[in-house]
Amino acid sequence: MLFRCKNCGGNTVFSPSVGKMYCPHCDGIDSEEKEDKGTQTECVNCGAPLTIGEYNSTCQCEYCGSYIILNERVDGKYRPDLVLPFKIDKKSVVDMLRAEFKKRIFTPESFLSEATLKDMKGIYVPFWMYDYAARYEYEGKGTKVRVWTTGDTEYTETSYYRIERDMNVDFDKIPVDASIAMQNDVMDLMEPYDYQQLEGFAEKYMSGFFGEIYNEDSDTLEDRARTKANKDMEDLLQGTISGYTTVVPENKNVTMNKKGVHYTLLPVWHYLYKYKDKDYDFYVNGQTGKIIGSTPVSKAKVLSYGATVFVFAWMALSFIIGILEVI
Numbered sequence: 001m002l003f004r005c006k007n008c009g010g011n012t013v014f015s016p017s018v019g020k021m022y023c024p025h026c027d028g029i030d031s032e033e034k035e036d037k038g039t040q041t042e043c044v045n046c047g048a049p050l051t052i053g054e055y056n057s058t059c060q061c062e063y064c065g066s067y068i069i070l071n072e073r074v075d076g077k078y079r080p081d082l083v084l085p086f087k088i089d090k091k092s093v094v095d096m097l098r099a100e101f102k103k104r105i106f107t108p109e110s111f112l113s114e115a116t117l118k119d120m121k122g123i124y125v126p127f128w129m130y131d132y133a134a135r136y137e138y139e140g141k142g143t144k145v146r147v148w149t150t151g152d153t154e155y156t157e158t159s160y161y162r163i164e165r166d167m168n169v170d171f172d173k174i175p176v177d178a179s180i181a182m183q184n185d186v187m188d189l190m191e192p193y194d195y196q197q198l199e200g201f202a203e204k205y206m207s208g209f210f211g212e213i214y215n216e217d218s219d220t221l222e223d224r225a226r227t228k229a230n231k232d233m234e235d236l237l238q239g240t241i242s243g244y245t246t247v248v249p250e251n252k253n254v255t256m257n258k259k260g261v262h263y264t265l266l267p268v269w270h271y272l273y274k275y276k277d278k279d280y281d282f283y284v285n286g287q288t289g290k291i292i293g294s295t296p297v298s299k300a301k302v303l304s305y306g307a308t309v310f311v312f313a314w315m316a317l318s319f320i321i322g323i324l325e326v327i
């Protein structure tokens with residue numbers, strides 16, 4: 001399918017800066033009409049053959065430049081539940097990269113040239129998002145030791161405590177990326193996204209961008225969500241236990257009930273920079289503008305540049321702690 005302008009017949013795209021459909025040919029706003037014809041392997045507009053990768057859900061016709069959304073890859077089991085539409089357009093991303101890297105003296109000149117920047121792509125990356133109702137029951141033994149001196153004698157007093165916690169935590173949308181091409185550490189650095197801005201899926205948000213279907217199903221990837229949830233539960237628990245000299249856990253019991261899974265698309269700008277026969281990938285969070293990547297001169301691994309304005313959003317918790325401490 002493609003989105004065609006009712007006024008001029010051109011291909012309309014979703015504009016992140018306007019937040020609406022936009023026709024770059026006549027400046028029309030929300031003038032789009034969905035058009036379905038032809039097969040999955042031919043351009044809806046000009047009939048030219050399309051080059052389609054294994055996991056692509058959209059592509060751009062090499063002949064006429066139209067953005068084509070592949071019907072059967074946004075349908076049935078591949079229909080996303082949610083999408084976070086792009087909030088930052090290409091021009092702003094280019095400005096951000098320039099601002100961030102022009103102060104770095106060793107950045108090669110070609111790094112931010114018009115020629116290389118024009119190939120930057122906006123990609124909707126597939127994610128699974130898991131909801132859990134979790135409970136953490138904890139029992140442990142704590143001691144507090146007090147030492148003081150009177151005259152020539154040193155006294156030590158040890159108090160023994162029984163520590164009990166019973167926490168209920170609701171996890172809302174723990175994200176796990178479902179794209180093999182996207183390195184996990186890159187996507188983890190790309191977080192957080194502000195999930196308040198998630199929308200019900202509609203194809204129009206994909207017009208003008210590239211998209212991928214999930215490469216692995218939600219059962220296969222669920223362990224990663226559970227690991228994240230377990231780590232957060234442990235951090236929350238540890239935050240409630242302080243002031244002891246020693247703590248020995250005796251019983252830990254975590255139960256997690258899965259309440260839902262949402263197939264979701266999140267926006268990422270990808271910039272591939274080639275320098276001395278090597279590829280350098282840069283990624284920019286399409287909502288917050290957070291930049292992830294490594295420049296040719298910084299030999300370090302993948303880095304995160306700039307700050308992000310959003311706080312950790314997925315642990316919307318209802319947090320009930322039963323505290324019992326007895327000497």
Ligand SMILES: [Zn+2]
Nearest residue numbers: 005008023026
């Ligand atoms: Zn138009």
Ligand SMILES: [Zn+2]
Nearest residue numbers: 043046061064
């Ligand atoms: Zn075409």
